[in-house]
Structures are given as C-alpha cells and as structure tokens.
Amino acid sequence: MSLPRPRQLLLVSLLAGGLTMALKTLAWYLTGSVGFLSDAMESLVNVAGAGFALWMVTIASRPADKGHPFGHSKAEYFSAAFEGGMIFIAALAIFITAAERLLNPQPIAALGFGTLLTVLASVINLGVGLLLIRGGKAYQSPALEGDGKHLLTDVWTTAGVVIGVGLAAFSGLHWLDALVAMLVALHILREGSLILAxxxxxxxxxxxxxxxxxxxxxxxxxxxxxxxxAYTNDTQALAADQLCFLRLRTRAAATQAFAQADLQVPGNWTVTQAHQLADSAEQQAATLGIQLTLHIEPAAPAQPNPAS
Incomplete structure (x- = not known):
C-alpha cells in the first residue's frame, strides 16, 4: 500500500494531535492530576509542531526560483527548530506547575476514566507516530521523521505518567504526582535538545x-x-587517471541531495565527447535521487614508458 504524500501525513498528524490533546486535557480536568496536565501540555506541543511542520513542508515543496535557485527544501529544518523550542517552553511550564503541586499536594479523583482517556490518546499517537516515521524515511523528510519520533516519545511519556499517577493515587503519596510531572519535563527537555541538534x-x-x-x-x-x-587509441591504452571522476563532495538539504565532482578527460577530447559522458553521469546520479554537478578538466598528457 502506497504512503500518503508528506502534506497528507502531516494533516493526519495535526488532526490526531488535536484529538489526543482534547482527550488528555479532559483526563486532567477529571482527575486534577498535574502528571496528566504535563502529558496534555506535551500534546499541545505536538499540535503546534505538526501545524508548523505542515507550513514548512508546504514552503519546501515550492519549485526553485530566482531568489532560491536550489529550491526551498531547507525550510523543513525550521520545523524541527520550532518544535524543539516549543518543548523547552512546555517543560518550563510543567516545572512551575509541578513545583506548586509539590508544595501543596492534592488527592487525585476519577482516576479510572481519566486513565482510560489517556491510554486511548496514547494508542492514537503510537499509530500516527509509526506512520510518520515510515513516511519520513520514504520521502527523506526531517519534518515527518522528527514529528513521528516526538509522538513515539509521547507514548513512553504517557506510560510513565499513568504508572506514576496510579502509584500516587493508590499509595496516598500525592507528592508522587508532582514528581512524575517533573520527570516528564526532564524527559521532554532531552527530546527537545535532540530535535534542535x-x-x-x-x-x-x-x-x-x-x-x-x-x-x-x-x-x-x-x-x-x-x-x-570504449576509447581506442593507436599508440597506447587510456590510463585510469586519464579518464576518471575526482574530488566527490556531497550535501543533504532536507529532501534534496546534491553532489559535485571533477570529471577528468583526455586533453584531446572534444567538448561533445566530454559533455556526453557528463550527461550520462548526471543521469546515473539522478536515479539515486542525487543532483550531480560536474566540472570538466583536461588530464595531463600520458607519459611514455621509458622501457618501450
């Protein structure tokens, strides 16, 4: 089954993010758990990140123009930077809220139904996250892959929150709820650092x-x-250093791949001969998804063999 296009995948992520945020926010409202609140705030980051990623992927898909002759593909990296920044803001807010709750612990209510809503949201995140990572690898898209990995991180975060909140409710140690929220904040700070890097x-x-x-x-x-x-010469065979590709350099720009190299050809070749070989090389690179640019150089004349 073929994958949807990157914009379609991000639309799915945006819709799923809105749904999971609503479920987790309702879970926090019903239980009053600051741990569930921290989970809901991370879902808010997911929604903001997916929306910004959709905008950047739309820009990245624009064709090259006079001001951007190599295209706009690097716009996707701004999505990752934005999502990383949002994570830092969310972690700070979680720390502040958790610190207040640590000083003033409160009992947790309606834990069963609230937990059910949170687990449902986590299952949705798991499915969408795996789909986004698959799409990110297929389309070489850092925006898709970054968003997918963040959703999978959210799944593990939710699992930790559910366990911690459950322990707090059943043990009567309500300060565990605030501790879980702080651990969530540290966890998403680490994730934000990786995304920014x-x-x-x-x-x-x-x-x-x-x-x-x-x-x-x-x-x-x-x-x-x-x-x-294929080259024929009446005097001697063509040496390897008389016709070869040298100094290959490559770079990645989100979904685009570029390469540059020098094509060394015999000095007596015509422009047409060199151009035909360069065209063949560029076509071979294109089959690998790489835009190859070549600089043609004449090789130094072959030295005669003194022993002959």
Missing amino acids: KAVNGLMDQALPEAQVQQLTARLAELSASARA
Whole structure:
C-alpha cells in the first residue's frame, strides 16, 4: 500500500494531535492530576509542531526560483527548530506547575476514566507516530521523521505518567504526582535538545549518508571504466587517471541531495565527447535521487614508458 504524500501525513498528524490533546486535557480536568496536565501540555506541543511542520513542508515543496535557485527544501529544518523550542517552553511550564503541586499536594479523583482517556490518546499517537516515521524515511523528510519520533516519545511519556499517577493515587503519596510531572519535563527537555541538534546539523550542510555516497561512487567508477574500455587509441591504452571522476563532495538539504565532482578527460577530447559522458553521469546520479554537478578538466598528457 502506497504512503500518503508528506502534506497528507502531516494533516493526519495535526488532526490526531488535536484529538489526543482534547482527550488528555479532559483526563486532567477529571482527575486534577498535574502528571496528566504535563502529558496534555506535551500534546499541545505536538499540535503546534505538526501545524508548523505542515507550513514548512508546504514552503519546501515550492519549485526553485530566482531568489532560491536550489529550491526551498531547507525550510523543513525550521520545523524541527520550532518544535524543539516549543518543548523547552512546555517543560518550563510543567516545572512551575509541578513545583506548586509539590508544595501543596492534592488527592487525585476519577482516576479510572481519566486513565482510560489517556491510554486511548496514547494508542492514537503510537499509530500516527509509526506512520510518520515510515513516511519520513520514504520521502527523506526531517519534518515527518522528527514529528513521528516526538509522538513515539509521547507514548513512553504517557506510560510513565499513568504508572506514576496510579502509584500516587493508590499509595496516598500525592507528592508522587508532582514528581512524575517533573520527570516528564526532564524527559521532554532531552527530546527537545535532540530535535534542535538535528535541525542545526541539517542547516550546516551535512554529507549524504555513507551508503548513498558509496552507491554514487560505484556508479561513477563503472561509468568511467566503461568509457575507458570504449576509447581506442593507436599508440597506447587510456590510463585510469586519464579518464576518471575526482574530488566527490556531497550535501543533504532536507529532501534534496546534491553532489559535485571533477570529471577528468583526455586533453584531446572534444567538448561533445566530454559533455556526453557528463550527461550520462548526471543521469546515473539522478536515479539515486542525487543532483550531480560536474566540472570538466583536461588530464595531463600520458607519459611514455621509458622501457618501450
């Protein structure tokens, strides 16, 4: 079954986020648990993050223009940075609320129904999170993958909240409720740091994954070997360093992949010959989803063998 497009996946995430936030907020209202409140506040971050990610993916999908000749794909990294920032704000709010409740513990009411609502919300997050991660890998989208990983983190957070709130209710140690909320805040702070780090790395033009670079290198090596084999010369065979691809450099820009290399050809080749080989290389790279740019250089004349 084919995956929906990135914008459709983020719309699903946005709708699911709104539903889970409503369920968790109702759970907090019914129980009065600050642990459930912290879980509801993280869901608010999910909704804000999904909405901002949808906006950034819409911008990223715009074609290249005069002001952005390489496209707008890096807009997706702003989504990750925004979501990381929202997490920090939510964690601060949770800490403040939990500190007040720690000083003034209160009993938890209607735990059963409130827990049921929270678990239902968590199941929704689990399904949508797995779908987003799958879509993120398929479309090479940091916005989708980041949103999906955040939802899965939310699932584990909810599990911890349910256990902690249950212990607080059944043991009568109501301060455990506030402690659980503080642990949730620390947990999502860590998640926010990871999301921000990934956004910063993306904006710094990281190289393509090693597996993708190796694929491209192998394709270029095959192409140059084939071109050397097809080349005929009355005096001597063409040496490997007379026709080859050199100094390969790659960079990732969200869903787009770029590469640059030097194409070294015999000095007596015509522009047409060099251009045909460069076109073939660029087409091979395109099958791997990489936009390859080549700089053509003449090779130094082959040195005669002194022993001949």
